[in-house]
Amino acid sequence: MTVRKLLKSTNAFLLLFLLGIGTVWGQDDLLEELQKDVQPLDEKVSGTFKGTRLINGHTVETRGKGNLDFIISHRFGRLNSGSYNFFGLDEAHIRLGLEYAFDDRLTVGVGRNSFLKVYDGFVKYRILNQQEGSVNIPVSLVWFSNMSNKTFKRPDLPMTFERRLAYAHQLLVARKFSERLSLQVSPTYIHQNLVPTRQDDNDLAAIGMGGRFKLTSRTSLNAEYYYRINPSNDNYYNVVAIGFDIETGGHVFQLHLTNAQAMTETGFIPATTGNFWDGDVHFGFNITRSFQLKEKGKAW
């Protein structure tokens, strides 16, 4: 049968008609067409870490404008202190902290740590937020500066105000590589007005490394290590910590094991006396409760 004959047949009429209608009905697959038209959003990467602390140190996380975080941190005694001390649980140090986000970039916080009776205050500023879309920013970058006042009395030395002060400055650089994995590097500079001996350097450079691996949507495994570049005192060790985060809406619970007992950067980076590998390990936790004091687009 030739093509012409085929077209002439009534079947061809029906075929052509249905073909024509078919192309119109084909538009019914609207969703598929529509999916192609979706404009990708400029996506600021959020939730690089669950908490504003990785374990001991800060993460690049800053809270949204108007958020107040109340942080309760505990470090117990050493696990290797034996059953008489109930493996360190008899001894507990606590830090209470309040941190307010003046805007999405700027957080200011204060705290009081019972270990060596330290008051501390810090400023944290988000310089860059990791982003995907029309503008691609590969990492989040946050500046952190902390000043602490160690008010613990020493009978052998009159503790003037200057002697009590110490400073820490950090540049926190982190990237959320995937939904599960985030890594952070934190170059750190610490200045202590008073150091244990004349041989000790007042200035210390260190580099922090850490990350988290998400186990489920609400839990993650964290690790953190601070390497001291110019340690001048053999009695101190680098800080090692492993932790486990559980997040439940407005709370973050962080449980960890670390060789540090101090809970501020000026304490745990230069002056950690425990050797993690010898079992000088402290069980500790941070509990963060977030309150939104000021809502977006609303006055007080």
Next chain:
Amino acid sequence: MKTYIIAIVLWTVVATPLCGQSYRTVESSVSFYSSAPLEDIKADNEEVIGVFNAATGAIAFVVQIKGFQFAKSLMQQHFNENFMESDKYPRATFEGRLSGYNLNASGKQDASVKGKMTIHGVTREMEIDGEFEVKDGLKMKAVFPIELEDHDIDIPKILFQKIAEEVEVTVNFTFKKD
């Protein structure tokens, strides 16, 4: 030859009105509201696009989950990370057929739509009643409940008081001819 002409004429008569009835959203918003003992949760989203074919009643829309804006930024983060898993399921979609509307009538009319709603990667058949109006294009509005469980959206036990099992969704579309 005669059959050709008949085919073309018939095709034109039947198909032309079908082709010329395609509408696109020019303004759209999707919001949800959930009331729970501790906290009311509300979010709005304008990252929504839709198409409607007035001749066939076929309608479809796509909602970008990350476009939901909350008053509390932490809540927004948890919504994306924990509940909607928006990295894994970035879009919610609907595809269905609208019926009961009259393009030539004025004023608000009741219409209903039946189709497939996909949220959090789970597709469910839904029938939704809403409002339809021919005014500066086409306007559609509907308020309907969505059960979180229907779409496998988990609420941790410890949070159960904070989040309702059912959320009320409001959609508002303005369509203009394509």
